[in-house]
Amino acid sequence: xxxxxxxxxLGCATLLAACGGxxxxxxxxxxxxQSVSFPFPGGETVAVPPTVAxxxxxxxxxxxxxxxxxxxxxxxxxxxxxxxxxxxAGECSVNANQVGGNxxxxxxxxxxxxxxxxxxxxxxxxxxxxxxxxxxxQLVAESSVAGFVPVFTxxxxxxxxxxxxxxxxxxxxxxxxxxxxxxxxxxxxVKVVKxxxxxxALSPEIKFLSGYKNTTTTSEDGKGDPRGGSSETGWWxxxxxxxxxxxxxxxxxxxxxxxxxxxxxxxxWRVWSEIDxxxxxxxxxxxxxxxxxxxxxxxxxxxxxxxxxxQEWFATGDNQVEVDLILGHFNRKANNDKCNVHLRATFxxxxxxxxxxxxxxxxxxxxxxCELTDLNPWFELQDYPxxxxxxxxxxxxxxxxxxxxxxxxxxxTITLSGPITFQ
Numbered sequence: 001x002x003x004x005x006x007x008x009x010l011g012c013a014t015l016l017a018a019c020g021g022x023x024x025x026x027x028x029x030x031x032x033x034q035s036v037s038f039p040f041p042g043g044e045t046v047a048v049p050p051t052v053a054x055x056x057x058x059x060x061x062x063x064x065x066x067x068x069x070x071x072x073x074x075x076x077x078x079x080x081x082x083x084x085x086x087x088x089a090g091e092c093s094v095n096a097n098q099v100g101g102n103x104x105x106x107x108x109x110x111x112x113x114x115x116x117x118x119x120x121x122x123x124x125x126x127x128x129x130x131x132x133x134x135x136x137x138q139l140v141a142e143s144s145v146a147g148f149v150p151v152f153t154x155x156x157x158x159x160x161x162x163x164x165x166x167x168x169x170x171x172x173x174x175x176x177x178x179x180x181x182x183x184x185x186x187x188x189x190v191k192v193v194k195x196x197x198x199x200x201a202l203s204p205e206i207k208f209l210s211g212y213k214n215t216t217t218t219s220e221d222g223k224g225d226p227r228g229g230s231s232e233t234g235w236w237x238x239x240x241x242x243x244x245x246x247x248x249x250x251x252x253x254x255x256x257x258x259x260x261x262x263x264x265x266x267x268x269w270r271v272w273s274e275i276d277x278x279x280x281x282x283x284x285x286x287x288x289x290x291x292x293x294x295x296x297x298x299x300x301x302x303x304x305x306x307x308x309x310x311q312e313w314f315a316t317g318d319n320q321v322e323v324d325l326i327l328g329h330f331n332r333k334a335n336n337d338k339c340n341v342h343l344r345a346t347f348x349x350x351x352x353x354x355x356x357x358x359x360x361x362x363x364x365x366x367x368x369x370c371e372l373t374d375l376n377p378w379f380e381l382q383d384y385p386x387x388x389x390x391x392x393x394x395x396x397x398x399x400x401x402x403x404x405x406x407x408x409x410x411x412x413t414i415t416l417s418g419p420i421t422f423q
Contacts, residue, residue: 031100031101031103031104031105032063032103032104032105033104033105033107034061034062034063034065034098034100034104034105034107035061035062035107035109036059036060036061036062036067036096036097036098036107036108036109037059037060037061037062037109038057038059038096038109038110038111039058039059040111040113041055041057041058041084041094041111041113042055042092042111042113042114042115044086044115045086045089045115045116045117045118045119046086046087046088046089046115046116046117046118046185046186047086048118048186049186052085052086052087053085053086054083054084054085054086055083055084055086056082056083056084057069057079057082057083057084057094057096058082059096059109061098061107063098063100063102063104063107065098065099065100065101065102065104066098067082067096067097067098068096068097068098068099069081069082069084069094069095069096069097070094070095070097071084071092071093071094072093072094072095072110073090073091073092073093075087075088076088076089076090076091076092076115077092077094077115079094086115088115088185088186089114089115089116089117089185089186090114090115090185091112091113091114091115092112092113092114092115093110093111093112094110094111095108095109095110096108096109096110096111117183117185117186117187117188118145118183118186118187118188119144119187119188120143120144120145120148120181120183120187120188120189120190121143121144121190122141122142122143122144122150122179122180122181122190122191122192123141123142123143123144123383124139124140124141124142124150124179124192124194125140125194125378125379125382125383126194126195126196126298126299126382127139127196128196128299128301128362128378129196129197129198129201129203129299129301130169130175130196130197130198130199131169131198131199132169132171132172132198132199132200133169134168134169135169136166136167136168137166137167137168137169138165138166138167139152139162139165139166139167139177139179140165141179141192143181143190145181145183145187148181148183148187149181150179150180150181151179151180151181152164152165152167152177152178152179153177153178153180154167154175154176154177154178155176155178156173156174156175156176158170158171158173159171159172159173159174159175159198160175160177160196160198162177169198169199170198171198171199172198172199172200172201173197173198173199173201174195174196174197174198174201174203174204175195175196175197175198176193176194176195176196177193177194177195177196178191178192178193178194179191179192179194180192194298194299195298195299196299197299202423203298203299203300203301203423204298204300204423205300205421205422205423206295206297206300206421206422206423207220207419207420207421208277208279208280208295208386208389208419208420208421208422209222209277209280209419209420210419211248211249211250211251211418211419212224212245212246212249212250212251212252213245213249214245215243215244215245215252218277218278218280219249220279220280220281221280221281222277222278222279222280222281222282222283223276223277223278223282223283223284223388224252224275224276224277224278225275225276225277225278226241226243226252226254226274226275226276227241227254227273227274227275227276228240228241228254228255228256228271228272228273228274228396228412229256229271229272230256230258230269230270230271230272230396230398231268231269231270231271232258232260232269235272237256240256240257240258240259241254241255241256241257241273242254242255242257243255246417250417250418251415251416251417251418252275252415252416253413253414253415253416254273254274254275254413254414254415255273255310255411255412255413255414256271256272256273256396256411256412257402257405257409257410257411257412258271258396258397258398258408258409258410258411258412259408259409259410260408261408262398262399262408262410269398270395270396270398271393271396271397271398271410271412272392272393272394272395272396272412273392273393273396273412273413273414274390274391274392274393274414275390275391275392275414275416276326276388276389276390277388277389277390277391277416277420278387278388279293279294279295279385279386279387279388280295281293282294282387282388285326285328285330285340285387285388286328286330287338288330289330290328290329290330290384291328291330291340291385291387292328292385293328293385293387294327294328294384294385294386294387294388295385295386295422296385296386297361297381297382297386297422300361300422300423301360301361301362301423302358302359302360302361302422302423303323303325303345303358303359303361303389303420303421303422304356304357304358304420304421304422304423305356305357305416305418305419305420305421306354306355306356306357306416306417306418307321307349307354307355307357307391307414307415307416307417308349308352308353308354308355308415308417309321309349309352309412309413309414309415310352310397310411310412310413311352312397312400312401312402312410312411312412313352313393313396313397313400313411313412313413314349314351314352315399315400316395316397316398316399316400318395318397318399319348319349319352319393320346320347320348320393320394320395321346321347321348321349321391321392321393321394321414322344322345322346322367322390322391322392322393322394323344323345323346323347323359323389323390323391323392324342324343324344324367324389324390324392325342325343325344325364325381325386325389326340326341326342326386326387326388326389326390327340327341327342327343327380327381327384327385327386327387328340328384328385328386328387329341329370329372329380329383329384330370331370331371331372333370333371334371339368339370339371340368340370340387341366341368341369341370341372341375341380341384342366342367342368342390343364343365343366343367343377343380343381344364344365344366344367345359345360345363345364345365346394347359354415354417361378361381361422362377362378364377364381365377366380389420391414391416392414393412393414396410396412397410397411397412398410
C-alpha cells in the first residue's frame with residue numbers, strides 16, 4: 001500500500017509538471033498547481049489607420065503572481081505590457097502567462113477571438129419599373145465609408161447591361177443589379193441587390209398575409225389588432241366593438257357600433273373603426289429603436305387587397321378609407337412620445353360590396369413624420385421595413401342607423417378578404 005500511494009503521488013506530481021511546467025520557489029521543477037483567469041478581451045473593432053485600437057488585458061493568477069502577455073498572432077494583434085493593439089481584422093490569439101515561483105508551478109491561459117471589421121453600408125434605392133427603350137438609366141448608390149465607391153454588376157445580362165453607373169435596357173424581364181464594395185482589411189464587404197422590371201415584366205409578388213388564424217393572429221403569425229371607438233368612449237371600444245373571422249380564415253371583420261343618439265347641438269365628435277395587421281411573425285413595434293422585422297419593398301409598385309364596408313357607412317357619403325403603412329423607422333418626439341413613421345393613402349369605395357383594390361406605393365405620402373424632416377416616402381419604403389398595415393375609417397358612421405338592430409345603433413364595419421400583397 002505504501003508503494004502504491006507513493007507511485008500515485010509521483011504520477012500526480014509528474015502530471016502537474018506536464019500541465020503547468022516546472023517551478024518551485026526559484027522557478028525550478030515541481031510546485032503547486034495554479035490557474036489563470038483570462039476574461040474575454042474582444043469586441044473592439046479594428047481602427048482606421050493611422051489610428052490603432054487598443055484593449056487593456058486583465059488576467060489574474062490564483063497565486064496572485066504577476067501576468068505577462070504574449071501574442072501568438074503578431075500580424076493581427078501585438079502586445080506591449082498589458083496593452084493589446086488591434087492591427088487588422090481577423091483572429092487574435094493571446095497567452096496570459098504566470099511564470100510560477102514561490103512554491104507554484106507556471107500556468108498559462110489562452111484567449112482566441114475575432115477582431116471584427118468596421119461596419120459599412122450601401123444605400124442603393126430601387127428606381128422602380130422601367131420602360132423598354134434606348135434611354136440609359138443612371139444608377140445611384142452611396143457607401144457609408146468615404147472613398148469606397150459602390151461597383152455595379154448585373155446577373156441578368158440578357159435583360160440589361162451595366163457599364164460603370166449606366167444601365168442599358170435590352171429586353172422585357174427582371175433586371176437584377178448588385179451594388180457592392182470590398183472593405184478590405186478594415187471594413188465589412190457589403191452588397192445590395194435590387195430587381196427592376198423592364199418593359200412588360202412585373203416585380204415579384206410579396207405576400208404580406210394570406211388569411212387569419214383568429215381575430216388576433218394572421219396565418220403567418222403576425223399580430224392582428226382590431227380596434228374602434230368614439231369621442232364618447234375615450235376613443236376605445238368599451239364593449240361597442242365586434243370582431244370576427246370567417247370559418248375558413250379567409251376574412252376578418254371589425255365593427256364599431258355607436259350606441260348613442262348623435263349630437264345635434266353642433267359640438268365636434270367622431271367615431272372610428274380600425275384594423276392593424278402586422279407582418280409575418282411580428283407582434284409589436286420596438287419602443288426604443290428601429291424595428292428591423294417586416295416586409296421589405298424592392299421594386300413592388302402597388303399594395304393589393306380586397307375590401308368591403310357596411311351599407312350604413314357607405315350610405316353616409318363619408319365612407320373614405322385610410323390605409324397606413326407603419327414603418328420600422330423610429331423616433332422619440334420632443335414630448336418623449338414613441339413614434340414610428342406612417343405613410344398614408346386614402347381611397348373611397350364605389351360600392352359597399354367586396355372589391356379588389358390596388359394602391360400605388362408612389363401615391364403614399366408621409367402621414368406621421370415623428371418630427372423628422374425632409375422624409376421622402378419612396379426612400380422610406382426602400383430603407384425601412386413595413387411592420388404593419390392599418391385600415392381605418394377617418395370618419396365613421398354616425399348618420400345612418402342599422403335597420404335590423406334596436407336604436408340607437410350606428411355601425412361602421414371594415415372587412416378584409418383574401419390575401420394582402422405587394423407587387
